[in-house]
Amino acid sequence: MRGGCRLLPLLLLCGLCRGREPAPGAVTCGSVLKLLNTRHSVRLHSHEVKYGSGSGQQSVTGVEASDDANSYWRIRGKTDGSCQRGTPVKCGQAIRLTHVNTGKNLHTHHFPSPLSNNQEVSAFGDDGEGDDLDIWIVQCSGTHWEREDAVRFKHVGTEVFLSITGEQYGHPIRGQREVHGMPTANHHNYWKAMEGVFIKPSMDPAKHDEL
Secondary structure, eight states: OHHHHHHHHHHHHHHHHHHTSOOTTBOBTTOEEEEEETTTTEEEEEEEEEOSSTTOOEEEEEESOSSOGGGOEEEEESSTTSSOTTOBOBTTOEEEEEETTTOOEEEEEEEEOTTTOSEEEEEEOBTTBOOGGGOEEEEOSSSBOBTTSEEEEEETTTOOEEEOOOOBOOTTSTTOEEOEEESSOOGGGOEEEEEEEEEOTTSOTTOEEEO
16 A cells, blocks of 8 residues: 555656647648648748839738648748757747748748738749748747647737738739738738648657658
8 A cells, every 4th residue: 555655646747748739730840741821711821922022022811722732831940950840849949841842941021911001921042042031939828839729920020920911912812812920910821731741849850741
């Protein structure tokens, strides 16, 4: 009986340790995914189409199609060593989102967006290397960014939130939505992880979940 009493605190301690581990549904560094704007049901997208105004950089839009290969983004750290592959992304962590097909980073700066006159969001850089205006903070309510949670992305350099308010482009990207930065947190700037390849925490990088 005395031995059982000694065991109990150890079991409780182990339970508390497990409670601090990241949930299996956490978004991890190195994962490739699509991001859905929960208000407008469109996925964050880019392509080799440049803005005709503003910066003239590669445009970033929102698309309704769930199967468009140009909607995949890779989760990377603020610097290459700050987000080890397979490590769960923490709420409040600084990240870069790199467009898989073009190698450019999600970026914003003090140019007006073409349709709503909010702040232009573009894709910038080469082979994943851009500048300090590629850095975003993941805003979520728990410890880690969970796949099932809606999160916000706040830009470090200009303090705007990645947003969509529904404006649609005409030719040559007819029907795609404008993506822009807004200074206030609201229902237009919630995003959820959707389809992708998620690197599992604390495991061989070759092991992953596909959705």
